[in-house]
Amino acid sequence: MSHPTVVSPRRTFLKTGAASALAAGMPAILRGQAQPVRIGLVGCGGRGTGAASQALKADDGSRLVAVADISRTQVDDSLARLARAAGDKVQVKETNIFLGLDAYKKLIASGVDVVLLATPPGFRPLHLRAAIEAGKHVFCEKPISVDAPGVRSVMETARMAKEKNLALVAGFCWRYSTHIRETFEQVHSGAIGNIAAYYATYYTSPVKPMPPASQRPPGISDNEWMLRNWYNFNWLCGDGLVEQAIHSADKIAWAMHDQPPVSCVAVGGRQIPAEGGNIFDHFEVNYLYPNNVRAFLGCRQIEGCYNENSDYILGSSGAVTIGRGPLPRIEGSKPWTFTGQKNDMYQAEHDALFASIRRNEPINDGIWMATSTMLGIMGRMAAYTGQKITWEQAMNSQEVLFPMDFDGERPVNVAPMARPGKTKFA
Amino acid sequence: MRFAILLLFAAVLCAQKGSIDPAKERATVEALRKRIVAAPAPATGKAYKQTIPASDISYEMLPIPAGEFTMGTPASEAGRNADEGPQHKVKLEAFWMGKLEVTWDEYRLFMFSQQANETPGADATLDAISRPTRPYVEMSFGMGINGYPAISMTHHAANKYAEWLSAKTGHFYRLPTEAEWEYACRAGTTTAYPFGDDPAAIKNYAVFDANSNGQYAQVGTKKPNPWGLQDMHGNVMEWTVDQYDAKTYANAPALSIMPWVPSKTPYPHVARGGSWSDPPDKLRCGARVSSDPSWKQQDPQLPKSIWYHTDALFLGFRVVRPVKVPTAEEMYKYWNNGVEQEP
Numbered sequence: 001m002s003h004p005t006v007v008s009p010r011r012t013f014l015k016t017g018a019a020s021a022l023a024a025g026m027p028a029i030l031r032g033q034a035q036p037v038r039i040g041l042v043g044c045g046g047r048g049t050g051a052a053s054q055a056l057k058a059d060d061g062s063r064l065v066a067v068a069d070i071s072r073t074q075v076d077d078s079l080a081r082l083a084r085a086a087g088d089k090v091q092v093k094e095t096n097i098f099l100g101l102d103a104y105k106k107l108i109a110s111g112v113d114v115v116l117l118a119t120p121p122g123f124r125p126l127h128l129r130a131a132i133e134a135g136k137h138v139f140c141e142k143p144i145s146v147d148a149p150g151v152r153s154v155m156e157t158a159r160m161a162k163e164k165n166l167a168l169v170a171g172f173c174w175r176y177s178t179h180i181r182e183t184f185e186q187v188h189s190g191a192i193g194n195i196a197a198y199y200a201t202y203y204t205s206p207v208k209p210m211p212p213a214s215q216r217p218p219g220i221s222d223n224e225w226m227l228r229n230w231y232n233f234n235w236l237c238g239d240g241l242v243e244q245a246i247h248s249a250d251k252i253a254w255a256m257h258d259q260p261p262v263s264c265v266a267v268g269g270r271q272i273p274a275e276g277g278n279i280f281d282h283f284e285v286n287y288l289y290p291n292n293v294r295a296f297l298g299c300r301q302i303e304g305c306y307n308e309n310s311d312y313i314l315g316s317s318g319a320v321t322i323g324r325g326p327l328p329r330i331e332g333s334k335p336w337t338f339t340g341q342k343n344d345m346y347q348a349e350h351d352a353l354f355a356s357i358r359r360n361e362p363i364n365d366g367i368w369m370a371t372s373t374m375l376g377i378m379g380r381m382a383a384y385t386g387q388k389i390t391w392e393q394a395m396n397s398q399e400v401l402f403p404m405d406f407d408g409e410r411p412v413n414v415a416p417m418a419r420p421g422k423t424k425f426a
Numbered sequence: 427m428r429f430a431i432l433l434l435f436a437a438v439l440c441a442q443k444g445s446i447d448p449a450k451e452r453a454t455v456e457a458l459r460k461r462i463v464a465a466p467a468p469a470t471g472k473a474y475k476q477t478i479p480a481s482d483i484s485y486e487m488l489p490i491p492a493g494e495f496t497m498g499t500p501a502s503e504a505g506r507n508a509d510e511g512p513q514h515k516v517k518l519e520a521f522w523m524g525k526l527e528v529t530w531d532e533y534r535l536f537m538f539s540q541q542a543n544e545t546p547g548a549d550a551t552l553d554a555i556s557r558p559t560r561p562y563v564e565m566s567f568g569m570g571i572n573g574y575p576a577i578s579m580t581h582h583a584a585n586k587y588a589e590w591l592s593a594k595t596g597h598f599y600r601l602p603t604e605a606e607w608e609y610a611c612r613a614g615t616t617t618a619y620p621f622g623d624d625p626a627a628i629k630n631y632a633v634f635d636a637n638s639n640g641q642y643a644q645v646g647t648k649k650p651n652p653w654g655l656q657d658m659h660g661n662v663m664e665w666t667v668d669q670y671d672a673k674t675y676a677n678a679p680a681l682s683i684m685p686w687v688p689s690k691t692p693y694p695h696v697a698r699g700g701s702w703s704d705p706p707d708k709l710r711c712g713a714r715v716s717s718d719p720s721w722k723q724q725d726p727q728l729p730k731s732i733w734y735h736t737d738a739l740f741l742g743f744r745v746v747r748p749v750k751v752p753t754a755e756e757m758y759k760y761w762n763n764g765v766e767q768e769p
Contacts, residue, residue, distance in 0.1 A: 046727030053728050081728055085768075173726070205560040244562075304540065307564030324568035325641045326703075326739045337640075342737070344723045 037354065040066035040112035042104045042127055043141075044078035048118030050346060051139060051171075052078070055116060056086040058350035059358070063089055066096040066110045068103035070227065070408075075099070101408045108134045114357070117141055118171075120230040121238050122402035125150035125157070132161045132168070137357055139350065140365075141171035143246045143373040146238035148397035149404075151374045158366020167362035169353040170369035172250045176352060177345035179338040183320060183328040184254055191334045192315025198255055198295040199312040200248035201323075206301045207231055207244060210275040223408055232277025234380075235401040235412060239279045241268075241383070242376040245299035249379070250372040251311055251322075252287065252295045258368045261287040261295070261375070263390040268383030270417055272302055278417045285379035297379060386420030399426035446556075446762050452754070454554040455761065458593055459754045461551070465596030470520065470749055473654070479594050480543040483531045487522035487747060488654045494518075495609050496616065497682075498675050498712055503618050505707025509714055514678040516605045516685060523602065523610050524744035526645040527657055527664065528587065530566060533576035536587045537561075542594075552593045556586050558733035567739055573644040575662045575742040581695045581717065582765040583733045584665045584743045589761040591745065598752070599745040600760040601667040603686035604674075604696045604714070606746055611659075611699065611711040613652040618710045619659065620651045625706035632660030632709055638702035642739075659709040662742035663697040667763055670694040670716035689764030693717055701740035719768055730768050 037059055041052045044067055056062045064082060069075045075097055082090045098106040104127045108115060115131040116139045117124060125145050131138050138161070145151045161168045174180045187195070208231035216225055230236035237243045268283035282300040289295065310323030318332020330336040356363040378394035381387075403412060468474040471491070477484040498513035499506045535542035537558050546553060558579070565578040579587070581601075588599040602610070617623045621631065628634060631651070633643040642661055650656045658664075668674075669689040678685070689695065694716035700709035707713070724736035735741065752760075 046729065050726055050728035050730075078728075085728070204563060207560075207562065303560075304538070308568060309563045310568060326567060327640070342723070344720075346726060 035061050036063050037061045037114060037357070038063055038065045038112045039114045039116060040064075040068065040107040040110065040136075041078075041116045041118065042068045042107060043117065043119035044069040044071075044074045045118065047141060047171075048116060049078040049081055051116045051118050051141070051350070052082055053085045054347045054350040055114065055139065055354070056082070056089045057347060059354040062354065063091050065091055065093075066098065066107045066112055067092055068098040068107040070100060070103070072097075072099055101406065105130060108136060112136060114139070114167075114353070120227075120236045121243065122146045122150075122230075122236040122406075125153040125402075126404055128154055128168075129157045132157050132164065132166055135164060135166065137167040137353070137362065139169050139171065139353055140369065142250070142369065143238055143242050143376060144170070144369050145373055145402075146235060146242060146377070147399055147401040148374070148377060148394060149400050150402060151370050151377065151395070154370045154373075155367060158364060158370065161362075161366055162364050165360070165362055166364075167353055167357050168364050168366045169349055169356075170365035171349065172247065172365070172369060172372060173345040173349060174247060174251060175254065175365075176343075176348040178340055178343045178348075179328060180251075180322065180345075182338055182340065183322060183330075184251075186330055186334075186336055187255060187313060187315070187320060188257070191318060191330050191336055192313060192320060192332055193317035195255060195293055195313060195315050197293065197314045198252050199314070200245075200252055200295070200297045201308045201310050202245035202248050202297075202299040203306060203308045204244070204301055205303050205307070206272070206281070207240065210277040212275050222411060226412070226414070227408075229277065232274070232279055233414060234279050235403075235414060237279065238377065238401075239283075239380050240281065240301045241283045241285070241297075241299055241380050242373065244301070245283070245297060246373060246376040248297050248299065248311065249375040250369075252297065253368065253372045253375055255313055256289055256293070256295070258371055259290075260371060260391045261289045261378075263288050263388055264378055264382050265388045266379050266382035267420070268380075269420070274417060278415060280380075280383065280418070283379060283383050285382060287375070287379070381425060383420065384418035384423050385425045386423075387425055389425065393425070397426060446765065450554060451762060452758055454551055455589075455758045456754050457551040458589070459598075459751070459757060461596050462592060462598045462751055467597075467749075473525075474522070476595060476597075478532065478535055478542070478591070481535055483535060485528075485532060486525040488525050490521050490523050490606070490610050490653060490746075492518060492520040493609070494681075495612060495614075497605055497608055497678075499618070499710070503623070503710070503712070505618075505710065506712065507714070509672040509675070510712045512675055512678075514675055514682060515680065516609065516678075516682045518606060518609055518684060520749040521602075521606060522747040522749070523606075523655060524746070525650075525655060527575040527662055527742045527744050529645055530571045530574055530576045532591075533579070533587060534571075536590050549593070552590070555590050555593060557590070558583055558586075559731065561734055563736075565734060569641040569739070570644070575642055575645055575657075577642065577662055577739055577742050578735050579665075579742070580731070580733055580735055580766050581665055581763075585667070585761050585763065587743075588745050597747050598757065599747050600757075601665055601743060602746040603684075604666040604668040604698065605682070605685050607664065607666045607698045608711055610653060610655055611651065613655070615652065615711075618712070620711070625709075628659065628706045628709060632700075633657070633702045634660040634700065634709055635703055635705050640703075642702045658699050660700055660704065661702055663699050663701045663704075663715060663740055665741070665743040666696045666698055667760055668696045669764060670696045670714065688759060692764060692766045692768065693719055695764055697741060703740050717766070719766075722766075722768070728768070730766075732765055732767060
């Protein structure tokens with residue numbers, strides 16, 4: 001007898017011909033039901049492979065037909081797992097395995113309907129623009145960029161997606177989680193009164209620690225070494241606040257109805273040896289919102305410390321706690337606990353994406369996923385420089401971390417570790 | 427422009443892929459067995475307290491006598507499931523069992539070797555034992571650490587903990603078999619609970635849904651069973667080494683001797699005892715729970731972690747130490763029974 005604590009409700013989708021799948025401008029292949037939907041996966045690591053398995057489960061017509069990565073070994077491993085998970089829904093011919101930094105272009109041109117983007121985040125704006133320009137629907141992992149130029153690019157891409165009636169679902173998975181959605185519905189319907197403050201924590205161990213230089217294989221280029229250890233370089237990763245704690249930033253944004261803050265101040269730095277990487281290992285960001293509302297985001301990736309991944313939302317008549325114990329709860333004048341079934345939020349992202357495509361009501365998460373990412377980048381800017389940063393400043397920042405013309409050959413100008421008080425805002 | 431040299435990510439993948447290298451693991455087990463056989467054993471039939479070397483963390487082991495018992499539940503038992511029958515006789519050899527569920531204090535020494543004051547290279551056999559990867563999030567989910575039961579570990583992780591503890595102490599520890607667990611839970615009784623069939627008194631013996639305030643409690647807050655074991659019912663449910671099979675009992679002979687079910691598939695394995703989130707009928711001595719892939723629902727990766735269940739806040743374990751040290755091959759089988767690989 002299984003322990004019934006978690007259930008993934010199976011999404012059924014409309015099977016009637018009457019479901020208005022026909023629409024002007026709708027790619028012919030998606031008219032009607034159970035037509036194949038061809039999926040291409042860009043970035044075949046753990047998350048990408050997971051996303052592909054969810055995409056293949058989301059729709060009876062889903063087929064994986066193309067993959068792109070810079071590592072053949074990673075591709076092989078991913079395809080082997082997906083074959084075990086999804087059987088004959090995996091139909092990737094050898095000629096549709098694309099390798100290299102430009103593989104995403106070839107994948108997009110190879111005959112796909114939906115593109116899954118799961119590479120290190122530096123590449124995301126480039127990949128997203130290419131997919132949308134080519135008329136593809138997209139599942140776009142978080143964060144959606146590592147710098148402000150990338151955020152602006154994504155916002156433009158999001159507008160294009162809307163004009164072209166393309167679906168764009170963000171990998172901010174908590175927005176697709178039933179128990180977290182219900183919690184924010186409670187907040188937005190006044191369960192805690194007016195929000196006064198939000199405290200979010202993401203205190204963990206290092207995610208992908210940089211190996212010491214002694215472990216660098218002889219003969220590989222700097223670019224290869226960085227790509228292999230992308231987490232430790234902010235031009236690829238965005239830093240821990242943007243890569244990991246961005247979930248906390250997104251939940252703050254969600255609570256604030258995706259309206260931007262006025263400004264932020266932050267502390268941060270690097271304590272443990274960086275071994276050549278340039279990311280911080282701790283941040284604390286203080287966001288000022290209109291009406292004197294404040295949000296505090298603390299994150300840390302250091303061994304041996306207190307670990308916590310929680311959200312505390314303090315309101316005029318109550319408080320929300322997420323992440324202490326198994327279920328979120330509200331205390332105060334309108335107490336509440338989640339009593340439903342938790343869902344598989346990753347599966348839900350894809351169920352929603354594919355259903356929205358079939359229904360010709362494509363979801364577009366593009367703008368809010370960009371502003372949530374910007375919230376993290378802004379906090380990083382404030383911590384790196386030690387300065388107060390306004391939203392306008394951040395949105396207009398000209399600092400380029402990820403060079404859009406990166407081809408793997410030319411050296412990348414990797415900034416040294418930031419030093420508050422010395423590093424200048426750009 | 428083409429990226430001239432494509433990367434080989436084999437090294438990146440090895441942290442996750444590295445479950446068991448059979449040849450290496452066999453060598454480790456052989457070495458461990460030598461260490462265990464050479465170490466002094468405590469007096470049979472007596473409880474003992476053990477400090478984990480190079481730490482100030484200790485645990486207590488209670489003697490469980492050899493004997494026979496009737497495993498399973500009668501059709502008349504309220505709240506039972508069909509997989510608990512038919513009842514059948516089982517004969518077991520003597521062992522010690524942890525008085526309490528393994529705590530975070532103990533388990534974190536296994537998760538974090540620096541906390542265990544281990545120096546890499548000082549003990550090659552210890553170094554060869556697989557340790558959990560770093561968790562992405564805090565696996566107690568804020569419910570408490572010191573003195574609280576460790577949770578969220580996979581069946582494989584629990585097995586490796588037992589192997590690690592064996593290396594540290596020179597004793598042979600492993601997960602209990604499903605039969606050993608039920609035998610120890612019943613503690614010589616034959617009713618649904620050791621105190622009888624009526625669950626009214628369960629609140630004195632168990633942290634369960636009605637009294638848990640929505641989370642686990644520190645270990646050892648409730649009354650022991652007749653053999654001194656605490657929290658066999660409730661608090662966290664406990665891994666056993668067996669693969670779950672609904673037909674185990676139906677296929678049992680007239681007398682099973684030291685039975686256990688080796689795994690053929692990554693799921694399911696058996697967990698016993700019920701948890702802080704369960705009602706009384708799930709806390710009966712005979713109740714069986716099978717592990718499920720949904721216990722890793724929030725794991726975003728594929729492959730999912732072989733060390734952590736992201737959605738099993740109700741699940742931990744305790745260890746046993748058989749009096750008789752088995753062969754190295756048997757030790758290998760116990761410690762490597764079932765790795766939850768998905769897919």
